[in-house]
Amino acid sequence: MSSLVAAIRRYPLVATTVLLGLVGAVLALFGQTDAVRWLFSGFGLLVAGYETIGMMRRLRHGTFGIDVLAIMAIVATVLVGEYVATLIIVLMLTGGAALEDFAVNRAKRELDALLRRAPQIAHRLIGGNTTDAGDHGNGEVEDVPATEVRPGDLLLVRPAEIVPVDGELVSVSAAFDESSLTGESLPVERQAGDAVLSGSINGQAAATIRATRSAADSQYQQIIALVEEAAASKAPVVRLADRYAVPFTAVSVSIAGLAWIISGDPARFAEVLVVATPCPLLISAPVAFMGGMSRAARNGIIVKGGGVLEMLSRAKTVVFDKTGTLTHGTPTIARVLPQPGFGEDELLALAASAEQYSSHVLAASVIAAARSRGLELTSTETANEVPAHGVVARLGDREVTVGKLSYIRDRAPDAVAAPLEGGELAIYLAVDGRFAGSIVASDSLRENAPQTMADFRALGLSDTVMLTGDARPTAEHIAALVGIEHVQADCLPVDKVNAVKGLAKRPVIMVGDGVNDAPVLAVADVGIAMGARGATAASESADVVILIDDLTRTARAVAIGQDTIRIALQSIWLGIAMSLGLMLLAAFGFIPATVGALLQEFVDLATILNALRAIGGRRDAAVKAQLAAREPVSAGVLTR
Known part of the structure; x- marks a missing residue:
């Protein structure tokens, strides 16, 4: 009983329409047909007037709402005396909001579950x-x-x-x-x-x-913030449904007008417009998009809006950062190569002391290696990091610079490159303007990186690019292992931004994980952040956040986007096709106005049910079964 009262309060127009229908049925039993006609017709005109006011407000904002057909159908049925059809159209129009609310709530169940469970x-x-x-x-x-x-x-x-x-x-x-x-x-x-x-x-x-x-900095609250941002967005393809308003309205009115002229019966005009009411176009796209966002959330992927799903579905190029994205991002120290006059422990201790003030991915590895050897680190209040270059620290009476080779050579021209094997990277040290040596680390490739590239190619994204600040030999080695076509190495953050801006095949997806990836994630058509380890800056700049440390989820995000757009557009065209078929039948007099109004309700239901397929429960189960059954792609197979 309480749920019924809540529904009545939430949808008063629907409740009023149903109540008047019951009152009209009672009056008809007592032969009061004139009273029923005035009751239904008057209420229909009131609702039409209310909807017209809303339509005029939308027109002032530049939106031609397709619900103009419903208003015209109400007025037409009143004028030709089809008052039962009038009430059915009103029920369809007002009940559309209730249907949409139910469907959208069903679609975003996983999103709401996250919000309800906030500790x-x-x-x-x-x-x-x-x-x-x-x-x-x-x-x-x-x-x-x-x-x-x-x-x-x-x-x-x-x-x-x-x-x-x-x-x-x-x-x-x-x-x-x-x-x-x-x-x-x-x-x-x-x-x-x-x-x-x-x-x-x-x-x-x-x-x-x-x-x-x-709590504010914890993983779950960050997820909730992303979900709220995603749920509040409106997708461009939903606005695209409104763009069908002009041609659909023109076609509907033309068919209705021709039916009236040829038959000479004004009732034909009303009969055609009754089945032309466009609730499927208004409801199906939002339901599909909420379903797609819900499906993504269930897969550990937060998509910040339906517009992002549309962009994912149309993407042509995918760009990857290397460290922490294609690789695990937790390199281990392989070799310490000191120059004459420095010992291994001394070099490692100096590097670790300076790296305490660095945010570079290699800093933690250097510090951990020094502590594992029992080395004492020196603290300082004079340290300065230049992002993507290195860090300068005053340690006692010595100035220690740690960073990439080009940065060290500006201070120590005698610096030489360390011999690197495939997949290795190095940092270099200068002490008081003298080259002190290098530290070589190895960062292992993610096991599923080759499979991710294969998944992207299967989805139609054959153009792959790697942008990294690492040296070219290391970058090309990793690219060859995973099957990436184009490599740009030694990149600063601004270089990555310019490289993404310069790509011709768009939309462009950028996948990254670090703070230095935030600018390029923001400038890409779709930025995907590997946010499982709390890369807050990257997550805030990105359009999609992967909550699981699993690179294959990036390809799954694209697959979900493609599925969602296909289902949304399919639902729109399904509604158009069914409405056009009914309009033609009504034009030849096969569908009375009252029957047409009832048939249009079935059109609404069919398009909503189709749109709900975007939730994709069965698809996700099929994907899991496929992943469990298939053989992983070998890195060696993709080596070039």
Whole structure:
């Protein structure tokens, strides 16, 4: 009963139309046909007037709404005395909003699920034993808003509760359901010290975590922000449905006018317009786009709007960053090559001390290598990083510069390139203007990178490009392994931006993951950020964010975009074709106005059901089965 009352309050025009229909039926039973005619006709004209006001407002904003046909059909049926058809058209017009609301809510179920599950409360531990989640000793637990949690706080996560903020596991072990974040249906086992993502659900035993981020900076809140941005957008193809208004209206009125002229019966004009009412065009495209965005979210892909899906579907070129995108982005130190006068440990300690003030992907690896050797790092308050070049630090009485070869040569002209094997990269050091040596690291290729290129080619994107700041030999080696056609190496962020702007085959997709990728992600037609590891700047600049550390999801985003656009346009044309067929039948007098109004409801239902196919549950299951069955593409097969 409460749901019925809520529906009536939400859709008062629909409720009023149904109530008047019931009143009219009762009056007709008592022979009051004139009262029924005045009741239905008067209400129909009132609704037509209300819709006309809305239409005029849209016209002032430059939009010719296709609902003009529905208004004309209401007026025409009133004029020819088809008052039952009048009420049915009003029900169709007002009920269209209810149908759309139901369909869209069905389509965006996965998006709403993310928002509903946002953690609100955290159980903060005060004292007690933090090594065993089941024994807190004399420690106390206080419930605080998740927004008040700060890095370093110890939190208790009870069984089946949502982890409120990003953290690391303090308990010996625990299992977490990360399906809403990664799409992985099985619980994931974590050990002490492992990262735990906010939004994941704890298993059957309580666990203790140490917060590493505040709620605002945590993975789940970032996802929610992206989802809200995505859900609030409007797709260009939905506006494209409005562009069908002029030709569709012209064709409909022409058919109706010819039917009237040839038959000499004005009722034919009304009968044709009744079946020409264009609710399928107004409803099917938004439903398809919400379905596509919902499907993407279910696959760990946040798409910031239906317009992005349309651009993905039309893409011709895909561009990749290398480090962290095609490779794992966690290089390991392979060799330390000091110049005469420097030792390996000394060189590594100097590099690690300076790299403490760098955001380069290799910095963490250098620091980890130095600490693994037990080397002491020097701190300083005088350090300056030049993005994509290197860092200069004053360490004691020495000036240490660490960075790419060209940057070091500006300070130490005697610097020489390190001998590199395939897939290796190097950083170079200068101390007080003298070349001190180089450190060589190796970054392994993602196992699914070759398969991703094959997937893109299967989707029709044969033009592939790599843009990287690394040296050409390393870049060309990786490109050959994965099957990328064009390589541009030694790129600064501005070089990447200019390279993407200069590409001829558009739209262009750019895939990256780092802070230095943010400008080129923003300038590309579609920027895809590999955001699983929290690349916030890249994620904010991108149009698509991959929440799972899986490169193949980039190709899946394109596949979802192509499916969604195909289904949206298919639904639009399905509605047009069915309406045109009914119009021709009505023009020859085979469909009375009342019957036509009922048939148009079935047209609405058919187009909505077709649009809901964009949710793609069966397609996703088929893709998973295909991925499980197929043999992975060998990197050697694609080597050139």
